Amino acid sequence: MTSILKNRLFWPAAILVVLLVINMFTSRQFVTVQDGHLFGTLIDILRNSAPLILVGLGMTLVISTGGIDLSVGSVMAISAAVACLLIQDLDDQNSVGPVLLIIGIAIVVSMLMGLWNGALVAIIGIQPIIATLILMVAGRGIAQLITDGQIINVQSGPYATIASGFFAALPVALLIAVAATVLILLLTRRTALGLLLESVGGSPTASRLAGIGARRITIMVYVVAGGLAGLAGLIYSANIKSADSISAGNLIELDAILAVVIGGTALVGGRFSIAGTVLGAVLIQTLAVTVVAVGIPSEANLLFKAVVVVALCLFQSPTLREKVFGRLTPRTARAEVPA
Template identity: 55%
Template sequence: MRKLLKHRILWPIGALLALVLLNAVSRPSFLSITVRDGELYGSLIDILRNSAPLMLVALGMTLVIATRGIDLSVGAQMAISGAVALTIISDSKTPGSLGTVAVAILAGVAITFIFGLWNGFLVSVVGIQPIIATLVLMLAGRGIALLITGGFITTITSAPYAQMSQGYLIGFPFAFFVSLGAILVISLVVRRTALGVLTESVGINPEASRLAGVRSRGIVWSVYGVSGLLAGVAGILYSSNIMAADANNAGINIELDAILAVVLGGTSLAGGKFTLAGTVVGVFIIQTLTSTITFLGVPPAVTPVFKALVVIVVCLAQSRRVREWLSRIRPTRTPTTTTTTPVVERIPA
């Protein structure tokens, strides 16, 4: 089992290392980390910080995809949670107090959690296809966010709120701890309880799982809730970074990056088996890539082309067929070692 996991995650890690290496060679400053007032600075630290919103969203997306679903509304949900939190803070008489900020954050996240549950309801109870069910909120979400802010881009000044994405804790960016916390909590919940295996079971064969007594509906329902909740936290981080609730740009296209990260990590869009570790690596690949492209002076509008290239390379590398083909043109390797998976399938009835 552990071997298999290693095997699956090998390629994404290879791609990440290759990217880091490319950067390190082309600009030696990439790897350097400086300490200022006990706080760490450098490109790598930036990647840790800036990847936090995508990390949260992609973790939720992994669970949703494992159940054969997809959540397109995460970007819109980010806009909503930011709008809610900032409206509360800006309406408050004490925008700088810790209490106000806590209430604002909780309210923002709670609302997206509820929206997530709404998605889950449409998918698991009403039986709408996930892509359509979440498309509704993807389209409506930014409008809802604009309604909340009254059509303006709400801006605030609040030191505790700024801390969320700009602050530091024991030398590292605070946002990094938020994503680290999410990774740890979700991994523990998924692997220490039976949630992981039941989610996989539902994703692999929903009907067989239902007949085995698994509460498939509850599981599908709740993964959308979790996805909404994480998107809400991501929205808080985003709005804290710019200290504004920008309904039109918060988390724009992040759903696509998140799906990309999940796939790069090795989780199949067909559902079933998933790997959180793979998703984490996938997020870092995307973030490093963005940083690389910015450094190379490529206009941001061209970024998608590079992302597409990486996706193609990693997906090809993960393809069983390509690997078989590669092993055939390398005669030194015996084919049995490189084609383990298909061979297992061939054991006769």
């Protein structure tokens, strides 16, 4: 029992369960079936968590190498702007083929933004926080230039499907996030990629001396993070059927970093947890829904969120867990430390 309490993911999972139970009693429809599709508060939480999960996955890979990416929100805005601008110019916005091609183009553009970040960090040698801060500021301006400072509205059924559509009774946005999670899990835990990421994050210099292409790996994770952020931006814009360069992805980088930390990934690089990041993203979204459900005033929302996050981080602290739960361990079970 003590080992379970000491697990980094126990407290995030426990708080998530508590929040879901609260929503179960406060919401009119927690889970229901309509026209063969699942609806309700739980489904809304999972669907709305999809963009944050995607951004969090990319952020996890970047942080595992000892970096950080503050530009993911701006990349979301650029991706949405490119997609909606091209869709608006279509003669038939409901044509599946052209819409899929445009989605692919928007993701490629986002990956190029990630390539820019990776080049600045790995080749030029700029600190990750500064390199990505450049695109964080400039990227929002690029998105506004693409949209000419206007909100571009689209009426494309295939495009809206990626945010509000259903497949096999589940939201398409959730399925996209699950597919991305499974793919990254397979690549990082079933191949040597995960070990390489941890090696680069632990010591880039030692990794290079060991023959590991640290620069290539660093560039790769920024490219992947850019692509995932672009996909998140498409889901966000498809949900509102427009490209809003100002609000798209606004401050999502902070929630993504928070989800990564809640999930147990070390900010200094090295150890990372994909499952923990997904859990953290869902927890953050559930917390946002719960605040509204229990009737907390809107002006106190951020304060309430901060209190919960601080409490969660304290419970995750190794020092606190050792002081609190170490006393629960029987003296006879503790290993003797040699003098």
